[in-house]
Amino acid sequence: MPEKRSASSIEDRDAKRIFAATQEAGLSRIDHLVITHYHTDHVGGLEALAAMIPIGQCYDHGTNTEEANQRWVDVYLRVCGDTRTVVxxxxxxxxxxxxxxxxxxxxxxxxxxxxxxxxxxxxxxxxxxxxxxxxxxxxxxxxxxxxxxxxxxxxxxxxxxxxxxxxxxxxxxxxxxxxxxxxxxxxxxxxxxxxxxxxxxxxxxxxxxxxxxxxxxxxxxxxxxxxxxxxxxxxxxxxxxxxxxxxxxxxxxxxxxxxxxxxxxxxxxxxxxxxxxxxxxxxxxxxxxxxxxxxxxxxxx
Ligand SMILES: [Zn+2]
Known part of the structure; x- marks a missing residue:
């Protein structure tokens, strides 16, 4: 029976999967990154990914209104706080x-x-x-x-x-x-x-x-x-x-x-x-x- 993964290792697994795709595409950085919305399945691995490859301009929809997402908004702002554009x-x-x-x-x-x-x-x-x-x-x-x-x-x-x-x-x-x-x-x-x-x-x-x-x-x-x-x-x-x-x-x-x-x-x-x-x-x-x-x-x- 496989060991139950912790949340952080799942984030890491998915970040590695995205990183592998960038390597397959021959990228040394991600110039543009769109975060569709602040749910875990759309932003959860971002901090782990940012540790693997530089990320340039980020785009998002603006203010969060669901309190349960604040953890993921915080992740997003740690990575993209200085480079975000609200579209x-x-x-x-x-x-x-x-x-x-x-x-x-x-x-x-x-x-x-x-x-x-x-x-x-x-x-x-x-x-x-x-x-x-x-x-x-x-x-x-x-x-x-x-x-x-x-x-x-x-x-x-x-x-x-x-x-x-x-x-x-x-x-x-x-x-x-x-x-x-x-x-x-x-x-x-x-x-x-x-x-x-x-x-x-x-x-x-x-x-x-x-x-x-x-x-x-x-x-x-x-x-x-x-x-x-x-x-x-x-x-x-x-x-x-x-x-x-x-x-x-x-x-x-x-x-x-x-x-x-x-x-x-x-x-x-x-x-x-x-x-x-x-x-x-x-x-x-x-x-x-x-x-x-x-x-x-x-x-x-
Ligand atoms: Zn979803």
């Missing part, structure tokens, strides 16, 4: 060749469409849900654009914010790669009004064995375990990649093909295999699963 929806960050649009921050969303956003016919039948955890809906959401290729990451955006972003106009247009909001706990995110309007070609599910995909969110008693099928039914989808096999709903119909899943087990020895997107200037990109070396190539539409 607002509509801000742009240039990475030199890659443009970053701030879509959302601190509950506000962009007021004019980007990326060719147009009126969304799915709004006529949009199902609405109540706002969930305030800190989740404050997430900094970003759209990366590199030529034809776009990548959308809305942190832990919830269903209500997704509908706000998608109706009456889908403000973010269609995207190439979408990282699931709320770790694909799609009782509280994954609104079809939003998902089927942004029409991702490739979806990366940032779930855990018992986090997100296939499970329920606190505050929701609805049991909806067919989250994967909702993603797989997205129009124009070409690939779904998962960080972990879901153990909430572990069957083959509720998970993507095994070769597209980075981590299959639920043990403290989980190695944290990663999924990488390598993007070329012409819109061609390749997804790679570090567990088995399986890769697939796509072309941004």
């Amino acid at each position: 607002s929806a509509g801000d742009q960050i240039s990475l030199g060749g890659v443009e970053v649009d701030v879509i959302a921050s601190n509950e506000r969303i962009i007021s004019t469409p980007v990326n060719g956003g147009v009126a969304n016919p799915l709004c006529a039948t949009a199902e609405q849900k109540a706002q969930a955890s305030p800190e989740n809906q404050r997430s900094v959401g970003v759209l990366f654009t590199f030529g034809r290729f776009t990548f959308l990451d809305l942190g832990d955006f919830n269903w209500a914010k997704e509908v706000e972003l998608s109706c009456p106009v889908n403000l973010v247009g269609e995207v190439t790669v979408y990282q699931t909001s709320r770790h694909a706990a799609f009782d509280d995110a994954g609104s079809p009004t939003h998902l089927y309007a942004i029409k991702p070609q490739v979806v990366v599910v940032n779930n855990g064995p018992r986090k997100g995909l296939g499970g329920t969110s606190p505050g929701y008693d609805e049991v909806m375990t067919r989250h994967y099928q909702r993603i797989a039914a997205s129009p124009g989808i070409e690939g779904v990649w998962q960080g972990h096999r879901s153990l909430f709903a572990s069957g083959p119909d509720d998970n993507t093909a095994e070769e597209l899943i980075a981590n299959l087990e639920d043990t403290d020895a989980c190695e944290g295999h990663w999924i990488r997107a390598s993007v070329g200037a012409g819109g061609a990109f390749t997804m790679l699963n570090s567990r088995n070396g399986h890769s697939r190539s796509y072309t941004a539409r």
Whole structure:
């Protein structure tokens, strides 16, 4: 039986995983770091990471309003207190060749469409849900654009914010790669009004064995375990990649093909295999699963 890990060693494990990704990418420093919001799964390893690699400019949504997060705000301020920028929806960050649009921050969303956003016919039948955890809906959401290729990451955006972003106009247009909001706990995110309007070609599910995909969110008693099928039914989808096999709903119909899943087990020895997107200037990109070396190539539409 593996020893139970302490909180600090988990922070260290995850920082090492992110550090390994920077080394794989040939980086000697992280120039820009976006903290979507002050929850442990989005900022908890930051201090350990900062001890491994220099970090430049940090971006955040501003003031914390959930007392339970103060420990993580303190971590953030220790690392980024002198280099932080509070971003607002509509801000742009240039990475030199890659443009970053701030879509959302601190509950506000962009007021004019980007990326060719147009009126969304799915709004006529949009199902609405109540706002969930305030800190989740404050997430900094970003759209990366590199030529034809776009990548959308809305942190832990919830269903209500997704509908706000998608109706009456889908403000973010269609995207190439979408990282699931709320770790694909799609009782509280994954609104079809939003998902089927942004029409991702490739979806990366940032779930855990018992986090997100296939499970329920606190505050929701609805049991909806067919989250994967909702993603797989997205129009124009070409690939779904998962960080972990879901153990909430572990069957083959509720998970993507095994070769597209980075981590299959639920043990403290989980190695944290990663999924990488390598993007070329012409819109061609390749997804790679570090567990088995399986890769697939796509072309941004
Ligand atoms: Zn989260």
